[in-house]
Amino acid sequence: MRKAFVSTLVALGKLDPRIMLVTGDLGFNALEEFRDTLPHQYLNAGVAEQNMLGVAAGRALSGRIVFAYSIIPFVTYRCFEHVRDDVSYHNLPVCMVGVGGGYGYGILGSTHHSLEDVAIMRTLPNTAVICPGDPLEVAAAVSAIIAAGTPAYLRLGKAGEPNVHAGPLTNFAIGKGIVLQDGTDVALITGGTMLETGRDAAKMLAEKGISVRLIDLHTVKPLDRALVLKAATETKLIVTLEEHGPIGGLGGAVAEVLSQLPSHARHLTLSAPDAFAGDIGSQNYFRRKEGLTAAGVTEAIRQAFSASERG
Amino acid sequence: MAILSAATLRELQKTSDQMRLDAITMVHRSKSAHLGSALSMIDLLAVLYCHFLTVDPKNPKWPDRDRFILSKGHGGSGLYAALAARGFFDRSVLEEYGRDGGRLAVHPSAMLVPGVEASTGSLGHGLPVGVGMALAGQRDKKDYKTVVMVSDGECDEGSTWEAILAAGNWRLSNLICIVDYNKIQSFGRVDEVMPLEPFADKWKAFGWGTEEVDGHDHEAIAAALSRIPFVKDRPSVIIAHTVKGKGAKWMEDTVASHYQSPTDANLAQAQKDFSCSSDA
Numbered sequence: 001m002r003k004a005f006v007s008t009l010v011a012l013g014k015l016d017p018r019i020m021l022v023t024g025d026l027g028f029n030a031l032e033e034f035r036d037t038l039p040h041q042y043l044n045a046g047v048a049e050q051n052m053l054g055v056a057a058g059r060a061l062s063g064r065i066v067f068a069y070s071i072i073p074f075v076t077y078r079c080f081e082h083v084r085d086d087v088s089y090h091n092l093p094v095c096m097v098g099v100g101g102g103y104g105y106g107i108l109g110s111t112h113h114s115l116e117d118v119a120i121m122r123t124l125p126n127t128a129v130i131c132p133g134d135p136l137e138v139a140a141a142v143s144a145i146i147a148a149g150t151p152a153y154l155r156l157g158k159a160g161e162p163n164v165h166a167g168p169l170t171n172f173a174i175g176k177g178i179v180l181q182d183g184t185d186v187a188l189i190t191g192g193t194m195l196e197t198g199r200d201a202a203k204m205l206a207e208k209g210i211s212v213r214l215i216d217l218h219t220v221k222p223l224d225r226a227l228v229l230k231a232a233t234e235t236k237l238i239v240t241l242e243e244h245g246p247i248g249g250l251g252g253a254v255a256e257v258l259s260q261l262p263s264h265a266r267h268l269t270l271s272a273p274d275a276f277a278g279d280i281g282s283q284n285y286f287r288r289k290e291g292l293t294a295a296g297v298t299e300a301i302r303q304a305f306s307a308s309e310r311g
Numbered sequence: 312m313a314i315l316s317a318a319t320l321r322e323l324q325k326t327s328d329q330m331r332l333d334a335i336t337m338v339h340r341s342k343s344a345h346l347g348s349a350l351s352m353i354d355l356l357a358v359l360y361c362h363f364l365t366v367d368p369k370n371p372k373w374p375d376r377d378r379f380i381l382s383k384g385h386g387g388s389g390l391y392a393a394l395a396a397r398g399f400f401d402r403s404v405l406e407e408y409g410r411d412g413g414r415l416a417v418h419p420s421a422m423l424v425p426g427v428e429a430s431t432g433s434l435g436h437g438l439p440v441g442v443g444m445a446l447a448g449q450r451d452k453k454d455y456k457t458v459v460m461v462s463d464g465e466c467d468e469g470s471t472w473e474a475i476l477a478a479g480n481w482r483l484s485n486l487i488c489i490v491d492y493n494k495i496q497s498f499g500r501v502d503e504v505m506p507l508e509p510f511a512d513k514w515k516a517f518g519w520g521t522e523e524v525d526g527h528d529h530e531a532i533a534a535a536l537s538r539i540p541f542v543k544d545r546p547s548v549i550i551a552h553t554v555k556g557k558g559a560k561w562m563e564d565t566v567a568s569h570y571q572s573p574t575d576a577n578l579a580q581a582q583k584d585f586s587c588s589s590d591a
Contacts, residue, residue: 058443
């Protein structure tokens with residue numbers, strides 16, 4: 001996803017000199033292309049994220065469109081109030097770009113994991129929260145963020161994610177989910193770093209005779225309420241799947257919609273636990289441990305669907 | 312040779328008096344706090360807005376304007392008084408300070424008030440944003456200057472020093488920081504809570520040109536501003552020695568001036584003290 005982000009930004013930056021990339025001294029083997037191609041639109045702000053966000057806001061107040069890049073905890077938790085006051089409150093075209101969604105930084109440990117970022121960034125008025133599910137979606141999201149000209153948080157995986165979509169997205173819109181596959185039994189709502197897992201789980205569930213509507217909800221804010229409400233009336237089980245803690249992320253956002261209904265299908269939330277890592281391991285290790293694999297997701301949904309069928 | 316003529320100095324004194332009375336009136340009416348922080352920087356604001364800054368009150372977003380950020384947003388009443396004095400809005404708007412449904416919050420909002428460049432209130436934000444503005448001006452080869460007023464207490468914030476380091480590194484000669492060094496922070500004297508000395512040396516070590524002035528001497532302030540940048544290709548800091556609550560005799564140089572709202576008697580006293588220019 002990182003490569004797609006940088007190559008898209010280079011291409012768009014060549015066309016629009018207002019586009020800037022600011023980094024908190026990170027991006028080795030990733031940002032060089034932008035730095036070397038568009039040096040006047042690039043800035044390394046050093047290891048100082050609070051100042052980086054203030055500088056980004058100051059430049060946006062001077063007509064720039066700024067992408068501020070770092071590993072997720074440093075561009076969200078570390079400088080949260082600078083995002084809130086300087087970027088969101090002023091409603092500026094600044095995009096916080098975080099790499100390493102969920103357990104992406106694996107063995108680097110809990111300081112580098114991001115299991116709370118969607119929850120806190122979603123609380124900020126004016127600010128979109130976008131979690132692309134593959135490189136193609138990253139490219140589409142970057143273009144959409146620039147066109148919107150308002151604050152955004154872009155949550156990327158670390159590196160090496162495969163494409164899930166068949167080709168470039170021509171119909172991508174911030175706040176509009178994408179139905180990847182229709183189905184009537186289960187609505188599987190996912191996105192971000194779990195999109196591939198969700199797709200694979202949907203296939204496995206089909207083999208077990210369970211019809212899955214696979215919804216790619218890349219934008220957690222603003223949420224595509226209509227798509228969620230439609231799924232709630234047309235399927236028997238709503239599932240949210242995310243590589244994030246259980247509080248305030250995609251599951252929470254969907255629950256906020258469902259809870260307003262007089263009644264609705266059961267909502268199964270699949271997520272990482274509300275816990276720091278108790279041991280160390282790779283991203284795949286933690287995903288297996290927490291049931292965030294295609295097999296784990298398939299089994300959890302199968303059990304919940306059987307239970308709801310039994311009533 | 313003097314920078315300001317005798318007539319200009321008289322006019323600035325009159326404006327400063329009016330601004331002080333306006334700030335005291337706003338804080339009295341709203342029964343709010345932070346008056347001492349507004350009054351210590353009134354003379355600096357008067358020189359900035361009525362002598363130094365190139366701005367167009369009729370066109371507050373004019374792209375080539377000088378930028379001023381009040382990073383110590385709690386002194387908003389002083390900034391509003393300055394904006395009114397410079398003609399960004401009528402002085403009657405000052406009645407909206409702290410009023411239900413009004414636009415003038417204690418901490419200024421750029422979303423609500425013409426002439427306010429950046430919304431502030433949480434300390435340690437203004438200088439980073441100002442660095443971004445100055446960087447944009449430098450890269451665009453524009454002549455505008457960016458001026459940021461910070462408090463002494465605000466120099467406890469790490470983000471302030473992040474910005475000081477970056478501005479020195481990026482040689483932002485179009486950036487001016489003014490420290491309203493009134494020696495009293497929120498809950499105590501600076502030299503007791505978190506001493507800043509040797510203060511100028513710290514800025515110098517971070518690559519800034521520095522001058523220290525009497526922050527209530529209009530001529531000295533204007534003279535310092537006329538020498539910007541103090542060092543070629545470097546950002547400039549004016550360390551302005553001020554008195555917290557200056558002009559409010561009942562609270563000058565006290566920690567309480569950060570919190571106390573003027574009484575009716577205090578207001579009457581101020582009206583008397585500043586009556587020579589109170590014509591509104």
